[in-house]
Amino acid sequence: MALDHAILVSLLEKPGSGYELSRRFERSIGHFWTATHQQIYRVLKRMEADGWVDVREVPQEGRPDKKEYSVSAAGREALARWLHEPSEPESIRHELAVKIRGAAFDDPAALIAEVERHRAAHSERLAHYLAGEQRDFTGPGAPAGTDPGRELQHVVLRGGIAYERMTLAWLDDVLATLRRLGDDPDRRP
Amino acid sequence: MALDHAILVSLLEKPGSGYELSRRFERSIGHFWTATHQQIYRVLKRMEADGWVDVREVPQEGRPDKKEYSVSAAGREALARWLHEPSEPESIRHELAVKIRGAAFDDPAALIAEVERHRAAHSERLAHYLAGEQRDFTGPGAPAGTDPGRELQHVVLRGGIAYERMTLAWLDDVLATLRRLGDDPDRRP
DNA sequence: ATGCTCTATGCAACTCGTTGCATAGAGCAA
C-alpha cells in the first residue's frame, strides 16, 4: 500500500487537490509510481478519514472549486513510520519479456515492429528526463544550492535516466537477436 | 491479464503441474513476472474451462498425485493473438524511489541501511543470473546450437543482467548522495 | 510420538487497481 505514501510525499513537496495530484502522477511521480484519478480520490478520502491529511475548500474563478489537501502531523508520522520499515526489493513485471520468450512458439520476426514501438517510447522518455534534468538541476537556469529535497529528487531522476538508457541498449540487443533469427533460421553452422 | 500468457509460455517450454509452475515463477519466469500459487491455480482452472490447456492426471509414488497441464491448440492460438496485439510500455513502480524522495521529510541517513539491504539483494540476483547464464548459455558445459527458443531465453536473461547491473550502479549513487546529505547538512557554500 | 518440511491442491476474504460512466461550469472553435 505504497500509494498512500507516494501521495503523502507529493503533498509534502507541494499541497494540492486530487486533480492536481492525478496530473503529477502522469509526470514526475508517475515515472516511478502510477495511479489513476479514481485511485487517488479514493485514497485521499481514506486518508482524510484517518486524519493523515487536512482539507481546505478553495473557491476558484472560471473553474470549479477544489479541495486542497495538505499533510497533517499524523500523516507525517505515518510516513516516517513507513520510511523506517524495511521493504522488499521490487519484482519486475515485464510483459515484453514474456512476449519475447513466447515468440519462440510463433514468428519471432513478427515481434520486431512491437519492440521498435517500445524502443521509440523509451527513447522519448529518456529525452523527457534529460530535458527535465537540464531544466531543474544541471542547466544554466537551474536553481543553485544544496537543498536535500532537490538532491534526492535529482538522484531519483538519475535512476530514471539510467533505467531508460539500459532499456534502450537492451531493446537494441533484442532487435538484433530477432533479426538474426528471422534472417536465416536454417543455414547455420 | 498477462499472467495467462506467461503461464502458456511456460507450459509450452515444458508442460507441468500448478505446483511446478509456482516453483518456476519463483525462478526463471519469476524474474520478469511474479505469481503466487493461488493465482496460478485459479488461472489454470479458468484456462482449462476455456479450453486453452489440457489436463492429465499423473499418479505418483511417495508424493501426492498431480495434474499435468499442457497447452492445447486453442491455447496456442490465444497466445499468438496476444503476441500480435500491441502492448503498452511498462510503467515502473519503484517503492524505494518513493522512500528516497520521502527521506527529504525525515532523516536521509536513516535510509542508508535500507538501501544497502536492497543493494545486497540485487547483487545476489546478479550473481544468480550470471551463474545461470554460464550454466545454460555461455559456459563450457552449455548446449551448443542455435535453437530460437534458447536464443530468446538468453536475450531475456541478458536483460535481467543489464537491469541488475544498472540498479547496482544507481544504488551506489543513491548511497553516495545519502551519505553526503548526512555528513554536513549545514556548512556548505 | 511429536513436530518439521516438502509435495500438491484448493477455498474464502480481502485489498489494490482499472474501466466505464456521470455531473457540471468555462472556454473555444466550426
Place this chain on the structure above:
DNA sequence: TTGCTCTATGCAACGAGTTGCATAGAGCAT
C-alpha cells in the same frame, strides 16, 4: 448552437493480486 476540451469530483462494477487457512500423505529428525 453544437460539439470539444479542460478543470474538478465522484459512484459502481469488475478484475487482478495478496493473505490466511485447510487438507493430506511422505520423509526425516529429536
